[in-house]
Structures are given as C-alpha cells and as structure tokens.
Amino acid sequence: MAELMQFDLVSxxxxxxxxxxxxxxxxAAEGDMTAMADHAATxxxxxxxxxxxEAPEGETRFVVTGGFAExxxxxxxxxxxxxxxxxxxxxxxxxxxxxxxxxxxxASSGPEKDQMDKAANDLARAIETIA
Amino acid sequence: xxxLKDLKNRIGSVKSTRKITKAMQMVAAAKLRxxxxxxxxARPYAEKMADVVNGLAASxxxxxxxxxxxxxxxxxxxxxxxxxxxxxxxxxxxxxSIVKVARYRAEKLMGEGKTVKILTVGKKGREQLRRxxxxxxxxxxxxxxxxxxxxxxxxxxxxxxxxxxxxxxxDVATIFYNRFESVISQVPTPRQIIPAVVPEDAEVDAxxxxxxxxxxxxxxxxxxxxxxxxxxALLENAASEQGARMxxxxxxTRNAGDMIDRLTIEYNRSRQAxxxxxxxxxxxxxxxx
Numbered sequence: 264m265a266e267l268m269q270f271d272l273v274s275x276x277x278x279x280x281x282x283x284x285x286x287x288x289x290x291a292a293e294g295d296m297t298a299m300a301d302h303a304a305t306x307x308x309x310x311x312x313x314x315x316x317e318a319p320e321g322e323t324r325f326v327v328t329g330g331f332a333e334x335x336x337x338x339x340x341x342x343x344x345x346x347x348x349x350x351x352x353x354x355x356x357x358x359x360x361x362x363x364x365x366x367x368x369x370a371s372s373g374p375e376k377d378q379m380d381k382a383a384n385d386l387a388r389a390i391e392t393i394a
Numbered sequence: 395x396x397x398l399k400d401l402k403n404r405i406g407s408v409k410s411t412r413k414i415t416k417a418m419q420m421v422a423a424a425k426l427r428x429x430x431x432x433x434x435x436a437r438p439y440a441e442k443m444a445d446v447v448n449g450l451a452a453s454x455x456x457x458x459x460x461x462x463x464x465x466x467x468x469x470x471x472x473x474x475x476x477x478x479x480x481x482x483x484x485x486x487x488x489x490x491s492i493v494k495v496a497r498y499r500a501e502k503l504m505g506e507g508k509t510v511k512i513l514t515v516g517k518k519g520r521e522q523l524r525r526x527x528x529x530x531x532x533x534x535x536x537x538x539x540x541x542x543x544x545x546x547x548x549x550x551x552x553x554x555x556x557x558x559x560x561x562x563x564x565d566v567a568t569i570f571y572n573r574f575e576s577v578i579s580q581v582p583t584p585r586q587i588i589p590a591v592v593p594e595d596a597e598v599d600a601x602x603x604x605x606x607x608x609x610x611x612x613x614x615x616x617x618x619x620x621x622x623x624x625x626x627a628l629l630e631n632a633a634s635e636q637g638a639r640m641x642x643x644x645x646x647t648r649n650a651g652d653m654i655d656r657l658t659i660e661y662n663r664s665r666q667a668x669x670x671x672x673x674x675x676x677x678x679x680x681x682x683x
Contacts, residue, residue, distance in 0.1 A: 271438070271442075273438045273439040273442065274439065274545075275436060275439050275440075275545040275548075275621075275622060275625055276432070276435060276436060276439075276544065276545055277435040277436070278435065278438050278439075291605060292605065292606060293605055293606055303603055304601045304602045304603065305602060305603040305604070305605060306446060306450075306602050306603070306604050306605070306611060307604070307605035307606075307611075308605070308606070308610070308611055308614050330618075331446075331611065331614070331615065333442070333446055333602075340442055342439055342442055342443060342446075344618075345545075
C-alpha cells in the first residue's frame with residue numbers, strides 16, 4: 264500500500280479539506296498532475312478544473328476555479344481561489360461563476376479575452392463531469 | 395430641586411436607554427463570535443500565502459525584472475493610505491483610533507514633502523477625515539450593504555487599488571486597520587502592502603520547482619497576496635468592531651445603571667422632603683390655633 268501524505272485544501276474563506284491521502288490529482292496550469300508522498304517540491308498555478316483527492320476511505324472530488332498548489336515531499340497544500348465540492352450543491356454555485364466568467368470574457372478583448380475564454384471553457388468542462 | 399415628575403421621567407428614559415445598550419451589547423457579542431470564526435477560518439490560507447510569497451520574493455528580489463508590486467516603482471513620492479473603518483458608530487474609540495493613526499502618518503509624510511492620497515473604506519473614517527484632509531481623499535469604498543465581508547469585497551477593493559497603481563497614481567500603499575487582540579483590546583495597525591514587504595529572515599526556497607516559471611507564478615501570486623492581506627484586514631476589522639462595540643455598550647449599560655441608582659436616591663429624597671414639609675406645615679398650623 265502506498266504511503267500517505269498530508270493534504271489541505273483551503274480557500275480564502277475556509278478550509279475545505281484536510282487529512283491523510285494517498286494521492287491528489289491537481290489541474291495544474293500546464294497540465295494535470297498527480298502528487299503522491301515524496302513528490303519533488305513544486306509550486307504550480309492552477310487552471311479551473313477538477314481536483315481529486317484519493318484517501319484510503321475513498322476519493323473526493325472538488326471543482327477549483329484557480330489558485331495554486333504547493334507540493335512538498337511531506338504533503339500537498341492547495342490554495343484555491345474558489346473551491347466547491349463536486350456535487351449538486353456546488354454545481355449551482357459553479358454555474359453562477361461560469362456565467363460571471365463568460366460575461367467578463369465578453370466584456371474584454373485581445374489576449375485577455377482568449378485567456379478568459381479558455382478559463383471559462385475549462386470550468387465548463389469541469390462542471391459537465393459533475394453531472 | 396427638580397420636581398418629582400421630572401425626575402420620574404428622567405429615570406424612565408435612562409432605563410430605556412439601558413435596555414437598548416444592553417440589547418446592543420448582546421447583539422455585538424453574538425456577531426463577534428461569528429466574526430472571530432470567520433477570521434480564524436481565513437487564517438490558514440493567509441498564512442500559507444504569506445509563506446509562499448515570502449519564499450518566492452526573497453529569491454526574486456534584487457534581480458532585474460522583478461515585478462513592480464514587489465520591487466516598487468523606484469520612487470517613494472506618492473503614498474496611498476487605505477483607511478479601513480466601520481460603517482457604524484457606537485463602538486467606543488474604534489473608528490477614531492484608526493483615523494488618529496492614519497492622520498498622524500499623513501501629517502508626517504506631508505512634513506517630509508511627500509504626496510498623500512487617501513482611500514477610505516467605511517463611512518465613519520471618511521466623515522472624520524473629510525474635515526481636515528478632505529483634499530487628499532481620492533476614493534471611497536462603501537460596505538454599508540455588506541452584512542458579512544467576503545473575499546469578493548476584498549477583491550473589489552484591491553481591483554480599485556491595482557487600477558490606480560497601474561495608472562501610476564501612487565508608489566507606496568499602506569492599509570490601516572484594527573488588529574483584533576481581545577474583546578477589550580484592538581490595536582490600530584498600519585501595514586504596507588505595495589510594494590510587498592519581505593521579512594528579512596525569509597528563507598530562499600531554492601528547493602522548489604516552479605511551474606510555469608518563478609516569475610510567472612509571482613506575477614499571479616502578488617496581486618492575490620495583496621487581496622488576501624486586505625481580506626484579512628477586513629475580517630480583523632469586523633471582529634474588532636464588534637469587540638469594541640461590545641465593551642463600549644457594556645460600559646454604557648453599567649453607567650446607565652449607576653445613573654438610575656443616583657436618580658432614584660434623589661427621587662426618594664425629594665419625595666420624603668415633600669412629605670416632611672407638608673407634615674411640618676400641618677403641625678405648625680395646628681399649633682397656631
């Protein structure tokens with residue numbers, strides 16, 4: 264059995280998860296990555312997507328809208344901009360955020376718009392997987 | 395000596411004031427608990443953020459092309475003071491103590507020939523600063539409709555600040571807020587947020603791999619760290635406000651109690667004096683016959 268490591272998921276307003284896990288799948292800015300115990304120390308930014316923590320008692324899914332993750336051999340801390348559990352409750356909030364993001368993307372232009380469109384699409388894809 | 399009717403009215407009015415202050419104290423106590431919980435819930439994020447930013451900043455600082463939010467604009471001429479106060483009064487010295495610290499700083503900076511601009515958050519601070527520093531006010535953030543401060547409120551404030559910063563309207567930004575120490579003690583605290591202050595003992599985290607790159611992450615993190623600091627200040631302020639109000643109202647309730655006691659004694663004395671006087675009049679009248 265794989266070793267366990269400490270995992271914390273915090274948003275500015277509260278702590279969403281904290282505990283021992285086997286692995287965490289992180290939607291990093293440059294592609295998904297999975298962090299396990301003894302991972303090389305890394306700091307990476309996040310894109311909107313699904314974050315999965317695999318604890319011995321089962322996996323938990325969250326949707327994050329951005330932020331960054333600090334991975335060290337001892338554990339992983341994810342500092343999400345906004346994070347919601349991937350369930351019906353979280354979905355309502357996420358739909359709202361998606362609309363907001365789309366509206367903002369509409370209002371902007373140039374490379375900024377491309378970036379926002381991409382973020383919105385990432386989020387939309389993440390939301391689809393909940394259902 | 396005031397007549398009995400007046401005294402009675404007076405006692406009645408102080409009694410109802412006491413009821414109000416007592417109620418306000420209890421409301422503040424309940425709100426304080428909630429505000430404290432919110433402040434505690436936000437702490438892990440803020441601490442982690444500060445750790446990472448300090449580590450990054452220490453390794454990037456001094457190198458060329460460091461972001462402006464970290465290295466500064468190269469000048470220290472224009473200072474932006476962000477004065478965070480409450481939207482309501484009746485909370486003891488809470489608002490005035492922040493304003494006092496901010497005003498002192500503003501005067502000191504002006505004495506050094508610097509330009510001072512003031513952004514107020516919360517109505518009370520604005521009212522107090524308008525009197526003598528009205529020319530320096532450059533903006534105001536109204537939070538009177540906000541029941542519970544959220545990260546979005548902080549994001550709105552920081553957005554405003556970044557817009558000004560990008561337009562080159564100031565070089566250094568400092569927030570003023572009350573740090574919550576306990577119910578009876580709130581410490582007005584200035585904290586410089588732009589350019590970021592790196593503690594001298596911050597260790598350089600050379601151990602980390604950065605994805606995408608150190609600079610790109612810093613670029614993304616610095617604004618977020620500013621917002622987080624503002625958010626922390628808002629939360630601390632909210633807890634401090636309720637704490638200050640609670641102790642102010644506790645005092646007021648006690649004072650009202652003392653006042654009622656004094657007035658009651660005076661009332662009883664006057665009443666007794668009137669009775670004695672009537673008796674003397676009757677007896678001396680009877681004796682005269």
